[in-house]
Amino acid sequence: MNKQSAKSNDGPHPEDRQPRLAARRRQKMARSAHAYVRGSASLFYQWLDGQKAGALPDGPAVWIGGDCHLGNLGPVSSAGGNVAVQVRDLDNSVVGNPVHDLLRLGLSLTTAARSADLPGVISSSMIEALADGYEQAFDDTRSDVTKSAQRPAVVKIAMKEALHRSRRKMDRQTIDDARAAIPLGRRFWPLSEDERIAIHTLFETEPTQSIIYSALTHATGPRPTKISVLDAAFWVKGCSSLGRRRYAVLLDLDGACLKGGPPCLVDIKEAVGSEAPRQDDASMPRDNAKRVLEGARHLSPMLGNRMVAARLDGTAVVIRELMPEDLKLDAEGLTEQDALKAAHFLALVIGQAHARQMDSGTRRAWLDELRKGRPKTRSSPTWLWRSIVELMVAHEHAYLEHCRRYALERQDH
Numbered sequence: 001m002n003k004q005s006a007k008s009n010d011g012p013h014p015e016d017r018q019p020r021l022a023a024r025r026r027q028k029m030a031r032s033a034h035a036y037v038r039g040s041a042s043l044f045y046q047w048l049d050g051q052k053a054g055a056l057p058d059g060p061a062v063w064i065g066g067d068c069h070l071g072n073l074g075p076v077s078s079a080g081g082n083v084a085v086q087v088r089d090l091d092n093s094v095v096g097n098p099v100h101d102l103l104r105l106g107l108s109l110t111t112a113a114r115s116a117d118l119p120g121v122i123s124s125s126m127i128e129a130l131a132d133g134y135e136q137a138f139d140d141t142r143s144d145v146t147k148s149a150q151r152p153a154v155v156k157i158a159m160k161e162a163l164h165r166s167r168r169k170m171d172r173q174t175i176d177d178a179r180a181a182i183p184l185g186r187r188f189w190p191l192s193e194d195e196r197i198a199i200h201t202l203f204e205t206e207p208t209q210s211i212i213y214s215a216l217t218h219a220t221g222p223r224p225t226k227i228s229v230l231d232a233a234f235w236v237k238g239c240s241s242l243g244r245r246r247y248a249v250l251l252d253l254d255g256a257c258l259k260g261g262p263p264c265l266v267d268i269k270e271a272v273g274s275e276a277p278r279q280d281d282a283s284m285p286r287d288n289a290k291r292v293l294e295g296a297r298h299l300s301p302m303l304g305n306r307m308v309a310a311r312l313d314g315t316a317v318v319i320r321e322l323m324p325e326d327l328k329l330d331a332e333g334l335t336e337q338d339a340l341k342a343a344h345f346l347a348l349v350i351g352q353a354h355a356r357q358m359d360s361g362t363r364r365a366w367l368d369e370l371r372k373g374r375p376k377t378r379s380s381p382t383w384l385w386r387s388i389v390e391l392m393v394a395h396e397h398a399y400l401e402h403c404r405r406y407a408l409e410r411q412d413h
Contacts, residue, residue: 011189066092066276093295095282137351
C-alpha cells in the first residue's frame, strides 16, 4: 500500500477533505454555464417540480438515467470488448418519466452550444434534431437507425480513442504513473487507516471477493486464487459527486503484476439517494447501490454487467473495473454542424435505452404522445422548446448568482 504521509503536496488529511472538496466543486461549477448545469441536477428537478400537471408528456414508467447531461454519455465497453455509446453514470437512475432524460440532455446540449458561442438559431435547430432523434428510437419501421445515424465529431473522436486505448495508456492517463502505485497529489489524496483496512477487507476476504471477481473483465481464465490490493487512494473526481466517498484501487490478480502485466484499476463510488423523482408505484431496490446497478443493467447493459453493489464499512458503494474504452464525451469547441448531429445522435442513444424496456405497443403509444401538438412544419414540439428555454433562463440566472458568490468568497480569502 502507499506509505506516503499526508503532506500538503500529497493532499489534505482525511479529516480536512470536506472543505477542500466543497471549494473545488464551487470552483468547477463557476468555470462555465455548461459546467454549472453538469453539477446542478437539483435545480433541474426543482424546475420540474414546479410544472403544472399535463405541461409535459407523461411517459411509460421505465428506468431513466436521471442525469443525462453530455458528460454522462460516452463510449463504454462490454466484458467481451464490444464498444458503444451509452449512459456512463447512473447515480440518479430511477423508474420514472423518460421525458426527464430528454429534457436534461436538451438543456446540456443547448448550454454547451451557448458556451461555444454558437448563435441562437443553432439552438433552435438542435432542439428539432433532438426531438427527431429521440422519436426515431420508438419507430419500429426504422429498426436499424443507430448504424445509419451520423456520428458527430465529438463521438467519432471519443470512439477512435476508445478503440485504440490500451490498459497501460489508460493507467498512465488516469493515475499519471505506469507503476503499481497511485501518486498522491491534486487528484488522489491519502486514506485514513480505517479506510485502508476497509478496502483491504472488501477485496481480500470472502464473500465479497468472489462477487467482485465476477465483474472483473480483466480476469480471464480460471478464477485467481489470490486478489491483492496493491494501492488505494481517495479519488477527487466528478462535480456533482464531489464530497462523496470515492476511491481508486489497484489490484493484482494472482501476482500478474510481478510477471509484467498491468494492475487492475477499480473505481469505488458511494451510492446516495437519487435526486430524480420516481414513479409512485415503482418497484426499485431500497439499497442505493443496488438501485444504481439495476438502472445500469436496464439502460447501459455493457456497463451494468461489469458493476457490483457492495458495502464498504457500512456504506453502500458501486464497484466497477475501469476499462480502456470507457471515455466521456468532450463537447469543448462544438461546431454548428456538429451540434445538430450531436443532438440527433445522443437523443437516439437515450431513446433506444428507453425503448429497449418497452414492448411494441408501448413504443407506438409513447411515440404518438411525443408527437402530439407538433406543428406540421418541421419543428420541435411546443412543450419541448418552451421547456428548454425556461430551463436555460433558470440555470443562467443561477449560474451568474453562483459566480457572484464565488467571486465574493475569493475576495474574503
